[in-house]
Amino acid sequence: MMKKRKKGPLSPSAAASSAAPSANQQHRLFDLPQDVQRVVFFPLLGRDGLVLLRRTCPLGTHRVSEDYIKSQINRLLVAKNIRNIISYRVRPRVRMRPMAFLLRLLYIIDNSGEWAGWEPIIRVAKHQGRRGVKLPIELGSADVEGFIPDPNGEERLGGARLVIRLLHTLPADHPFRNGFDEANPVCRFSADDYASVRDAVLHVVRRGGPFVAFQLAIQSDDATRLNRLRQLATQPPPIWGCRTISTFHRPAAGGSSDRTIVLHGDQPDHQFEAHIFIDSVPECAMTWLQTTELPEDAQEGAAAPPETVRVVREVMGDDAQVVFGNKLAIAVD
Known part of the structure; x- marks a missing residue:
């Protein structure tokens, strides 16, 4: 007699997208107390999971609201100690819909590593006459709409190609190998290797x-x-x-x-x-x-x-x- 295979636990995003209810149905997770939804469950979903959850039913759109996304952005600004470095303002559909802007900004702040070390570099840029540089930097839709994560670790800096270098790509005698920091990795920019992305940006500004x-x-x-x-x-x-x-x-x-x-x-x-x-x-x-x-x-x-x-x-x-x-x-x- 064959045993039934046990199903493994669903990922948060899969849980949000599975068995989508009809328009007059309610997703079962909304039976949870709202405090549990907002404080425990929603933060586990990430940006993509929250987008899917908003599409499940009208209550999903209501619960994952602009105010909730703002609260998560503000939470991250405090947790990462960057309230003096960046700020944001939601403008009524200048370039992007407000919710699209907020969701993308949430993703950028949550996935962009350590921010605190940027404050001195921003001050240097200000003294160097970089137009419009002041603290905190206000991010708008134009700043976030062009941000597309690259699975190969490639970004652009001043129009030039910037590639994150992982530890295994550095030769044994490379000067940055011993002090390699996964949270602030070595990068290649304009054919040169920089100790970190911050090092490359400072060199430019x-x-x-x-x-x-x-x-x-x-x-x-x-x-x-x-x-x-x-x-x-x-x-x-x-x-x-x-x-x-x-x-x-x-x-x-x-x-x-x-x-x-x-x-x-x-x-x-x-x-x-x-x-x-x-x-x-x-x-x-x-x-x-x-x-x-x-x-x-x-x-x-x-x-x-x-x-x-x-x-x-x-x-x-x-x-x-x-x-x-x-x-x-x-x-x-």
Whole structure:
């Protein structure tokens, strides 16, 4: 005598879509107390499950309402500690229906990993003159409608291809292999490997501002400076107490190590942005300092902006002289 096969438990989305009732029927899950529905069951469904549930019957549309989706978005903003980073406003069908916008925004916030580390980078972008950048960033339908998850891990940054690199794709001697973090993985952007997506974004947004100082170090002429620059380009953060750092590796350039270190401009009370960039290749290393502080005298050959010089000396300490020599030897009040 054959035994009947036992059916396994349905997934939340399958439970929402199975045995769809007719228009005058009610899905059995709605027999549960509403608090249990909203607090326990609905959060398990995810975006796709909630969409299916809204289609089961009129009561599903009523229970999974705009107000409920807003409450889940607000819950995530608090849980991820990003209320000061992003906000949103529902506009009456500017580009998308309000519910479609809210459901997609819920998916993006819930599935976009760690947000807290973006706040300093957004401040850097603001100082660099990125149009409309302010905190919190208000997301609208135009920001979310183009978001389509890619099963191959491919995204776009500034129009260029960005691909998440998993641990098994990194060679055994790759500089980012030992510190690999699944929650903040390595990515490839413009043929270079970045320590994380945040590192790639910071590298893009920090470009701008006049050059204050430049230094080149070659082994035969300046071994002490060259060795220190190579250390600064590869040692784990923080560096001089700075944590807003972008690090990338260029396999095609003989394994060069490049790094941006934001010295100023990533905190709420900063009035300008200043950073150094280090490019370390096998033959030599070079570094330069950029700032968005406006010089007191706009004429060619004017002295470096005084507040930037003060910040560099204060943050870098003795390394300011090691890295730049006398390039920053100006009087400041």
